[in-house]
Amino acid sequence: MEPTARILLVEDDVMLADAVRTGLKEQAWRVDWLADAASARLALIDHSYSAVLLDLGLPRGNGLELLKFVRSRYDTTPVLILTARDKLSERISGLDAGADDYIVKPFQLDELAARLRAVLRRCQGRVSPVLRHRDVMVDPAKRLVTRAGEAVALSAHEYRTLLTLMESRGRALSRSQLEDAVYGGDGTIESNTIAVYIHQLRRKLGEDFINTVHGYGYRVGEALE
Amino acid sequence: MISSLHGRLLITILIVISLMWGAWFAGQVLQTRRYQEVMWDEASRYTATQMLLSLPRDVDLASQPPGFRVPEGVEPWTRELRLAFQIWLKKDGRLLMGSPLIGRTPLKADFRDGPAVVRIDGEQWRVFALSDAENLIQVQIGKPQSELDATARSWMQFALLIAAILFLLLAVAIWFVICLSLRSVERVQASIQARQPLDLDPLPNTDLPREIRPLVDSFNQLLVQLSTALEGERRFIADAAHELRTPLAALTTYAELALNAPDGRSEREALQRLMLAVKRSARLSEQLLDLARIDARPDAGGSQSVGLHELVLVVARDFEVMASKKHQSLSLQVEPCTIAGYVDELGILIRNLIDNAVRYAGQGGRVEITCRNVPATAGGAEQVHFKVADDGPGVPVEERERIFDRFYRVAGSSDRGSGIGLSLVSRAAQLHGAAIDISEGIAGRGFAVTVSFPSQALQSE
Incomplete structure (x- = not known):
């Protein structure tokens, strides 16, 4: 702080x-x-x-x-x-x-x-330049997401889930890490909402855009060595 | 555009009548002209025949020019009735006799028998020629076309005069009929004008023509709705006044206690109670505001596609702090659900259900919130179920019917609610055409409310 x-x-x-x-x-x-x-x-x-x-x-x-x-x-x-x-x-x-x-x-x-x-x-430490993975581009400054050049409409929470995953591309994030990044609550509510957003994001960006790391969470891109 | 019904009716009717009369008149004029021409031709033939038959055989020896004169003061012809005739000897084209009006030029230069229209001295003449059986002589009779037209014109002037008089009479008659038929409308208007403000008694609807009656009936229906709304408003104000007074009294008391506290410990205690009372009245005023908002809302129009799961998540997060203070576990199981609805009113519904559950689940309790699509069953459409369940003390079966009534409180409940929350839920559900079911909560305890919304078929989202 x-x-x-x-x-x-x-x-x-x-x-x-x-x-x-x-x-x-x-x-x-x-x-x-x-x-x-x-x-x-x-x-x-x-x-x-x-x-x-x-x-x-x-x-x-x-x-x-x-x-x-x-x-x-x-x-x-x-x-x-x-x-x-x-x-x-x-x-x-x-x-x-x-x-x-x-x-x-x-x-x-x-x-x-x-x-x-x-x-x-x-x-803090949020990087502003454009993030890319495959044909998907996220521009945090403009709050804009495109897939193959076409703008994709995302709800506020879907957008933050995607942004968090893209920012730590190649690293798996646990559900609670994602939840914390997306809502910043104290984690009292136990929910499946991250799974819902992942589902929605996959529908909009392609089924294999986000990988499931079983028993842990999700990752965008291949795991880093 | 004329706004008076009288004027509009009168003008429309008169325009229609004059158009129709005009068409009839034009037809008559044409017809009359034709008829006059035929009549004139017939008359000419007859006259020519008579002249021919009365001529002497040795007419060609008659002296030239005419040997007689009319007495002084008698005009040989008149301007108004110009009729001319000529008798020609056919073999050498000599004029035997002729009216002085026309001179020595033949009326009909081609000497063909029958009627014709010719131009003489720049004037249209209608002429008729008839030869004798041996083809020795020919009689020609002519009349200027303007003479024929003059007759027609005088007839037309007469007809126009009569039409104008009839037209005026008709206008007066129509005006009277219209006034008479609109009198009932004026009566209704007068009875509306004479009303006191907020007099919502229905208008009298007897003695009304069939066309006006539905208007008055729907107006009366509107009055009934208005009076229901007004009644609701009055009830709300009365209820709100009563409900607000109690917590305010508590606030004053605790504030006084804190001010007069003999030591720091009792002051702190009083302040803590004051804080609780503040929270209670804050919640109460919010609910009263919700009540006013949802009561004032019209029942239809302006709904939009709403992702219920998003709303549930956003609202549920408001209860994080409250739930964690009570060491409760709040679980949220949602799937993307789209319904047609109103965001703010759905917020009221979701918030009050979760609020009740968190309130009654008690220390260390559990609250489960689910939101899922339910596939269509036989005889039912696809639905979205929103369910909030807790493991608190629950509600006795015999009271379950009544908990949705306004200001109804379950007897002996410790955390005294306002009795507004569930009535808000019920009203919001009604607004969305949703059904409410009550069942047992979690693990055979507590209380669960399920709201079934009609699902909105979705393609893109």
């Missing part, structure tokens, strides 16, 4: 923003707070942040637009969105627009800090 990580908080509710700032400062983060989308947009152009905490309902432009703007500039700064509990559709579209994670209001500060750390950890 970086003790000097600088976070941009975009939230229009003063009371909540104040509480989050106080809480995160206690944990040695530096927090810049902006209350509207337009000034956040400027701040994101001018400064470089370790992560962005983004509320979706903002005055002067909405958070989703801001997120799309950030990603359209091939800016891979991790973005964690803050959403209301009843807006599941908002959360899904946030993920699909390239958010790294979300946290549901009302949240607890320690959970927020944990999610933030997880997002930062996942992003």
